[in-house]
Amino acid sequence: MGMFRTKSVDEIESDVDDEGSGSLRKQLGLRDLVGFGVGIVIGTGIFTLTGVQAKENAGPAVVISFVIAGVVSLLAALCYAELASAVPTAGSAYTYAYATLGELFAWIIGWDLILEFALGAAVVARSWSGYLADLFSLPPSLFTEEAPVNVGAVAIVAVLGVIAAVGVKESARVTNVLVLIKVAISVFIVIAGLFFVQKSNLVPFVPESVPAEAGGSTLDQPLMQAVAGIAPSAFGFAGVVTAAAVVFFAYTGFEAVANLSEEAERPAHDLPRALIGTLVACTLLYMMVAFVVTGMVKYTELDDSAPIAKAFDSVGAGWAGVLVSIAAVAGLTSVILVELVTISRIGFAMGRDGLLPKSVAKVSPRFGTPTRLTVGVVVFVALLGALVPLKELAEMVSIGALFAFLLVSAAVPILRRTKPDLERPFRVPL
Template sequence: MKNIFRTKPIDDLINETKGENGLKKVLGAFELTMLGIGAIIGTGIFVLTGIAAANYSGPALVISFIISGIACAFAGLCYAEFASMVPVAGSAYTYGYTALGEIWAWIIGWDLILEYLFAIATVAIGWSGYIVKLLSSIGIVIPKSLANAPDAGGIVNLPAVLILALITGILVIGVQQSARLNNIIVGIKVAVVLLFIVLGVGHVNVANWTPFMPYGWSGVLSGASVIFFAYIGFDAVSTAAEEVKNPQKDLPRGIIGSLIVCTILYIVVSAVLTGMVPYLKFKETAAPVAFALEQVGITWGSALVSVGAVCGLTSVLIVMLYGQTRVFFAMSRDGLLPKVFSEVHPTFKTPIKSTVLVGVVSMVIAGFTPIGIVAELTNIGTLTAFIIVSAAVIVLRKKDPNRTRAFKCPLVPLVPALSIAFCALLIFKLPVITQIRFVVWLLIGFVIYYAYSYKHSAINEGKTVA
């Protein structure tokens, strides 16, 4: 087991993208930024803002978003350096393989599987809540038994399962088609968010911001760890690296651009939202933005926001499912998962078997699991990945200082160290049961690595070890 820290040379990884199992390069900076916005703006605004305001942050939700945004800004700079230097599918998994070694790559990859699968399920459950509400407003009532997981008194969350089946089919056809659909949907949901701000700002009552920090700083930090889910989309941008026309320039632009746009929108929306409605009232709803408009009598706006939320969450699902399949694809190509999952469809040029597997597993989780558990597990998985990528930037600067970096993270090692510190703080503020579940997930991953992945690694087949 002495070779568990073996690394893959960056040049070998790039050469692999040129073979028959390479992916088609079709994306530019605009598509990447839209992918990022597509993944970031969705569940955070349309679902989790109410949960965080009512139970953790109160009106200080604005500060929670700023703290999470700062943590993501530091991590995003680290991701941008790697993405421009290693334009290969797999995101943090691939970065860990080049800088820290195979065992760390496996930990990140296994971690990303948790992150994406449960993120997809969380968003699908939120999408189901909005579509059920929207359909009921026009007289179409879906029985609770078919709209809720068993723990919520139902049999299966059927709308969540059906939307995942549809998106899986779209992703099988091709990433270019998926990106075009995503661009349209992102345009709709950004327009809806801006409409909410315009409609809501005139109904802000400053008295609703008092007390501003009802749960103290501890509540603000806990709220930041909960709504951190809102920011994980930029990681999905880096998973698209292998399908980007000019990755050295376009990937940093896509990552940083999407973070800037979304952070500004989150801060403004959370300020307006908590100013319109007393924060405790958000305990009554899973659709806080539409709920706030209803409370001030703008019912038509509420219906329109619900439509926007359905579109918004749909684009998040597209990007998250896409990201998960690319991580699976990269791990399979390296031999850490069965090779069958790195097979590319001869016509569509997409990893069809990875896509179908991820789609089916996501449907099962979304159909039968409560939203609270899946959201928290997503956050801890993401934060851990950010920590490892930030550490990898510092390590690779020492190991390979002369490698060309089209984008360089500023103030290394300070910025990566701040990223690690912020993310570790947010992990600490998550519920203990979530931390325990995450440790159990990692232990299962170690068993699989030593039983299968170590023996079947592509490095064992004679490829160069750094």
């Protein structure tokens, strides 16, 4: 029975109030929470996914694909919003699983998310190093995939690790600055690109469906098509849905906001707004970039690796490539920082519950963060980023976020049944 023992909401709330090993400080306002959300969601995908999916699967209708993916993500975010506002504690999906499905599921999802975010941070750190090398012509032997030890990846993880350890408010300030840089550049690129949009490039908006082999899609047959016995196809409605399934992963990470609920000043008020606001803002930005890119260049001629830079090159505005690189470096930096903070909060919650050594849950009285755990996380991520090639890291990044979404979606009705009197400042409107 121990493996399936659940932890009551009363126990969870008691642990949050217990200052025996130190408490996380409630220092985050709505702007900080939205900053963390946008900081982790908007990476380089905004500059790369559009071109690939427009060219291979959806054409200009990739704009619709981003809408579909955004709506699906929003449904998951509503579940997080109800739980996080009612039970504002570190750990998010891990804690919700413990309260509803039992210790075994909590242990599995806790480790799943720790490894997911750690591998993700290492992947992003190596990508950051490569972008920095391109931007400043740094030696490939130290900063690219050619390097036996990727010095750039180690350096950025170490620097951001210090910020994460020093305090959540300091992490929020740095993240907000980075988000401002990448969003401002993205909006500027959209506005500048609108002057070069040609209506002819957007027609047909939804290209006619063709067999996947003929359409040039490099994706395997989608599960939905396989189950329904439909021949794999690119473009048309099936192509739009296929592209939506791919760009959906550009939205993952927003759950990091829920992991910070214990440090929110007004969790009941701010967490639902932060989760929903993050996804609305990111969806609008993705849509605008997708519209401009496919409007500037015919979707069949888009460059797979750098669609925005090449689109501006085609109209004689090569300066955009530099701006994209700057935005990418800022975007990747914020992703790494938020992931480091998120891992430490999940581990903190597991340590507090005894599923990790209790010592890792000790909060520094000076900084108000689990510094021991943060140092351990930084060392682990830095080693991965330094030594493991990008391709291998990317292949190891699992679909843990989807597993977390599933458990959180199940936790909402379970907790409503087992704890009907729990005050819920926000409820999923279904």
